[in-house]
Amino acid sequence: MQQIARSVALAFNNLPRPHRVMLGSFTVLTFAVAVWRPYVYHPESSPTPIVKTIELHQNEIRSLLPEASEPIDQTMPDEVEDIPQDELDDKTANEAGVHEYVVSTGDTLSSILNQYGIDMGDITQLASADKELRNLKIGQQISWTLTPEGDLQRLTWEMSRRETRTYDRTASGFKMSSELQKGDWVNAVLNGTVGASFVSSAKQAGLTSAEIGAVIKAMQWQMDFRKLKKGDEFSVLMSREMLDGKREQSQLLGVRLRSAGKDYYAIRAEDGKFYDRNGTGLAKGFLRFPTSKQFRVSSNFNPRRLNPVTGRIAPHKGVDFAMPQGTPVLAVGDGEVVVAKRSGAAGYYVAVRHGRTYTTRYMHLRKLLVKPGQKVKRGDRIALSGNTGRSTGPHLHYEVWINQQAVNPLTAKLPRTEGLTGSDRRDYLAQVKEVVPQLRFD
CATH class of the missing domain: 3.10.450.350 (Nuclear Transport Factor 2; Chain: A,)
Structure with a gap:
């Protein structure tokens, strides 16, 4: 053992001085960590363990929240939760929810x-x-x-x-x-002329509320149905299941709409999506993120988030991105601004409607760059990020809603510009030749 110790000491002394200093310091540090044990005081008179839980006052919870987010001990008011609706959003009782x-x-x-x-x-x-x-x-x-x-x-x-x-x-x-299902599927062409509104005119033509909704969704990227004028025409091809003379269900096969002398088409393909007469997709592509570069997620989408004070569900319906104030906020897709204002909890915020299916919302902004009713394109600057409203630090709260339901912005299947190719396109074009001639205006 002594011989080993002498060999080690000799090798150590032969090392350059900087190496000896570094190795010696490391040895001392390792020894200190190995022998150190924290001293814990356990009163002999107390057989029960030391309390393991810490109770916080409600006003102390804010400091423990993720940096740059909304305080989860408070909820957004109803005025922020409501997305503007109109006649085209109406659902029948059995469709609600x-x-x-x-x-x-x-x-x-x-x-x-x-x-x-x-x-x-x-x-x-x-x-x-x-x-x-x-x-x-x-x-x-x-x-x-x-x-x-x-x-x-x-x-x-x-x-x-x-x-x-x-x-x-x-x-x-x-x-x-x-x-x-035991009924027979029968195709029916329903057409009409727009009068007071498209919805009322379509009902007069014989379409149900669900069928009208299908038409609006199919044409949403080409046409703003609120802007249709009196005298515009439409023709709809529906496939309906009939059982004992009653309509059980239906499926939209194609629609043609003539507005200001121009025709617009949407034909259903085998994949359930709608394309134009050439097989080109109608949906407009979206950006995944509302900024030019990615920022750290400070609070994730969580519809089951619990309020730490009440124990009740306090959903977080979007994603929070921690970012410096003044960062340009971009519209993720083509659409129309439906909200641009200041609200107590959300601070300055913007809501953009994309077609009839998608809505995006941007909150805690420092400055608004758009106004309600303004049309925006994908990538347009709509605001500057900030720290307004109920916020624990500079961040952007971003939400995506599909069919009036909040979804996870990081994983949601967003629209993308696409078209049919190969055999799928050939089959579709053959179908177009059968559908388009039926879409006539009487």
């Missing part, structure tokens, strides 16, 4: 529901109730309703025109039921 989604390329049950903040446990239970849910096909439609607490209550899967499966929440999971 129902969220719909058409399956597209790359979608899975998990990716679809997760962007709406639905709990992964519910998604797993659904997949266990029916393993075929793992094989969704392009063009199929799913719809669902939520409980007041935001949990999944019921999911409906339209596998085909003939079969619909429904999954209802039970105490032990989800129970599946299947319904086979």
